[in-house]
Structure formats: structure tokens, C-alpha cells
Amino acid sequence: MNLIRLSIERPTAVVAMVLMIVLFGWVSLQKVPIQMAPDVRQPVIIIKTNWRGAAPSEVEREIVTKQEEELKGLEGVKRIVSEAKHNQGVVTLEFNPGLDFNRTLLLTANRLDRVTGYPEEADEPTISTSGTDDNAIAWFTLTRTKDNERSMGTYGDFLRDVIEGRYERINGVGGVNLYGDNERELQVIIDPLKLAFYRLTIPEVIQRLRAENTAVTGGDVNEGKRRYVVRTDGELNTPSDVRNILLRSEKSARSGSERSERFEGGFGRVTVGDVATVHVAYKERFARARQFGVPALGFNLTREQGANVLETMKEIRSVTKELAEGPIKKAGLILRQIYDETEYINSSISLVTQNIYYGGALAIIV
Structure with missing residues (x-):
């Protein structure tokens, strides 16, 4: 019995099968993420550690090698790629695909906490699920208004604290990459x-x-049913704290010099x-951004794996409007999506x- 005769003799079954195929297709269409290109890379976690002024060989020896030793036994790791610059x-x-990514992130953070002996000048490692090599779904620029004469390089804290933090809370945004910003330092x-x-x-x-710039735990004190933790907080937070640090306090034993006369008879x-x-200033800038010859700051947004770009961009537009009309406008800046x-x-x-439509029409005509 051929397929055509069977379809003619049992139209109800054929209609039911077609409706089931359409229903399954509609359900699948709602769950399939809409994006420019499919995810072809494996799930990744990127760990960045900044050490200003260090050469690549020093970064490899003091940071990268130590992290590799702790992370190489992590569950589900397929490959580790390191870069020292x-x-x-x-x-x-x-x-490997199919892992519980939230659990994997937690295990990675726990392994990273085991690494000790970082250089004192190195920053704390940061963990992200996307990097600058990922394709951005949106690019933005920040420029000054006409009556704003403040240097664009001084808006780094504003960019990180206000803008970056707000965009990172959007569901589907994997990361925010900043360009042209600068950090404050003492x-x-x-x-x-x-x-x-x-x-x-x-x-x-x-x-x-x-x-002087350290915090030390001094143990604990038990008083009845209560227990108090003692901690000496000596972190330096203001320029005056640094200026008042005592370098020397001694009685001069020398004479016949300006220095001895200065301290003679006392300490x-x-x-x-x-x-x-x-004083508080800004770090040396190694990169600058300009738009049409005007100093600017730039940043882009990358998506999480499997995120629906259309839904994510809908929320991004809402947040962009909120920021542009709120804190960005008050700061004397203009936000543009490019x-x-x-x-x-x-x-x-x-x-x-x-x-x-064209294909269906041609099929009906033929």
C-alpha cells in the first residue's frame, strides 16, 4: 500500500500528524535562541590577573604557572590555554559540553582561592565567561557635552561603577569590555x-x-557566652593617612651638621x-579612544552562550535609555549606540x- 492511498483513506490521521508536527515546530521555535551565528565554541571560563609593570616572563612564572597547577585537575576541563603578556x-x-556551568564556576573559584604567593603588586584574579575575543552584540560610545570641560580619562570610575555594573545585571549579557578608561590611584x-x-x-x-597598609587578625576574646573577634585594621585609604606614616623617630647623636642641630635635644x-x-591621581593611560576626532570612551557588550539576542537587546535598549536620561546626563556625557x-x-x-512566501506561492502554482 503506497503512502498516497494511505493518506486518502485515513485523512483524520494525516491531519492529526500534520498538526502535531506544526505544534512541535512552534514549541521548538520558541526555545531556539535567535542570534547572528550559532555557538560553535565550547563553554569557557576566562581568568585574568593584572600585574602592572611586569614582563611576560615574570607574569608566567609568578602567576600563570601557579594557577595552571591548581586548575589542571578541575572536573570537566578539556583544554587550558594560557597567555602571559x-x-x-x-x-x-x-x-566539555553538558556540564552544570554554575557549579563549574563555583569549583573554579574554589580552586583559584587555593593559589597563594601572588606578588604584592598584583591585583586579585577576575573570572568571566566571555572575553574581548567574543563577538559583541552592541557597541557604545561616551562623549562630553559642549559645556563639559572635564577630561574623558577621569570618567573611568563612573564607567565601571555606574555603567558596567548596570549592564552586567541584564539577563543574557556575558560581559562588558571597556576601552579608553583610566583608574585612580594614590x-x-x-x-x-x-x-x-x-x-x-x-x-x-x-x-x-x-x-602600615595591612589588616591583621588578632584572634578572639571570650566573655561569658559571647565571643569577640579582634582585628587590627591598618589599611590606608586617604592621602593624609599616608602622609602621617612614621618613617623614623630617633635622637640625633651627631653634631656639627644642620641635621643634628635640627633634632638636637629631642627626638x-x-x-x-x-x-x-x-595625592590622588590617575594611572598612566596606555590607550585612548576618539570618535570623529573628539575624545571618547567606548564599551561593548557580549552575550552569554545560548542567549536570545533579540530579547537581550530589548532589555539593553531599555537600560540604555534609563542611563542616558539619568546618571549619564547628570555627569555631562552623551551616550550613543553605534x-x-x-x-x-x-x-x-x-x-x-x-x-x-515566494517558495510556497511557487509550489502552489506548479
Whole structure:
């Protein structure tokens, strides 16, 4: 019995089968993520550790190698790719598909906490599920208003605290990459003449700064049913804290010099403020962004794996409008979106729909 005769003799079964196929197709269509290109790479976790002023060989020896030793036994790891470059070490973990990614992130963070012996100048490692190599779904620029004369390089904290944090909370956004921003730092500029006058050295000053800028646990005190944890908090947060650090307090035993006359009959008290200038400034910029010849800041958004770009971009537009009319406007800045991946996705969907109509019409005619 051929298929055509069977279909004619049992029309109800054929109609029911067609309706089931249409229903399953509609359900699948709702769950399939809409994006410009399918996910072809494995699930990855990217670990970045910044160490300003370090050479690639130092980054590899002091940071990357130690992290690899702890992470190589992680469950589900398929491949580890490491990169050591100036000022930064990057370790990329590639996992087998099908893993519980939230659990994998937790295990990775726990393994990373085991790594000890980082250089004192190195920052804490950061973990992300996307990197700058991922295709961005949106690009934005920030420029000043006409009456705003503040340098764009000083808006780094605003970009990280206000804008980056808000976009990262959007469901479907995997990461925010910033370009042209700058960070604040507490600078201690030592005067070599004053240092020589007080017969101090730079290593001595650095040693005192490190010793004072620390928090130490002092144990606990039990009082009846209560237990108090004692902690000495000595972190330096303001320029005045740094200026008041005591470098030397001694009685001068020498005579016949200006220095001995200065301290004779009492104790000489030398602080950081006596030998250095302490102020808050911005780090040296290694990159600058411009738009049409005007200083600017830029950032892009990358998607999470499997995210629906159309739904994600819908929420991104809402957040963009909220930021542009709120904190960004108050800061004297203008936010512009210069790239939107959904434009190409919508164009592709329209083309596919058009081809379906043409194909169906031709099939009916033939």
C-alpha cells in the first residue's frame, strides 16, 4: 500500500500528524535562541590577573604557572590555554559540553582561592565567561557635552561603577569590555633631596608603607557566652593617612651638621609627608579612544552562550535609555549606540520569511 492511498483513506490521521508536527515546530521555535551565528565554541571560563609593570616572563612564572597547577585537575576541563603578556596573565579554561556551568564556576573559584604567593603588586584574579575575543552584540560610545570641560580619562570610575555594573545585571549579557578608561590611584612621589637629607632610602619607605597598609587578625576574646573577634585594621585609604606614616623617630647623636642641630635635644620625627608628595591621581593611560576626532570612551557588550539576542537587546535598549536620561546626563556625557547586531538578525529573518512566501506561492502554482 503506497503512502498516497494511505493518506486518502485515513485523512483524520494525516491531519492529526500534520498538526502535531506544526505544534512541535512552534514549541521548538520558541526555545531556539535567535542570534547572528550559532555557538560553535565550547563553554569557557576566562581568568585574568593584572600585574602592572611586569614582563611576560615574570607574569608566567609568578602567576600563570601557579594557577595552571591548581586548575589542571578541575572536573570537566578539556583544554587550558594560557597567555602571559605585559601587565596581565590570562588563563582560558575550555570545558566539555553538558556540564552544570554554575557549579563549574563555583569549583573554579574554589580552586583559584587555593593559589597563594601572588606578588604584592598584583591585583586579585577576575573570572568571566566571555572575553574581548567574543563577538559583541552592541557597541557604545561616551562623549562630553559642549559645556563639559572635564577630561574623558577621569570618567573611568563612573564607567565601571555606574555603567558596567548596570549592564552586567541584564539577563543574557556575558560581559562588558571597556576601552579608553583610566583608574585612580594614590601616588607617593618621593623627593630624592629630602630623602638624602634625612638619610633614608626608597626601600625603607616602601617597607614602611607595606607594613602600615595591612589588616591583621588578632584572634578572639571570650566573655561569658559571647565571643569577640579582634582585628587590627591598618589599611590606608586617604592621602593624609599616608602622609602621617612614621618613617623614623630617633635622637640625633651627631653634631656639627644642620641635621643634628635640627633634632638636637629631642627626638627627630620623620613622616612620609616630610620626604614625599602624596595625592590622588590617575594611572598612566596606555590607550585612548576618539570618535570623529573628539575624545571618547567606548564599551561593548557580549552575550552569554545560548542567549536570545533579540530579547537581550530589548532589555539593553531599555537600560540604555534609563542611563542616558539619568546618571549619564547628570555627569555631562552623551551616550550613543553605534552598533546593534539585531539589525542584521532582523534583516536575515525578513529575508527568510520572504523566501518562504515566494517558495510556497511557487509550489502552489506548479
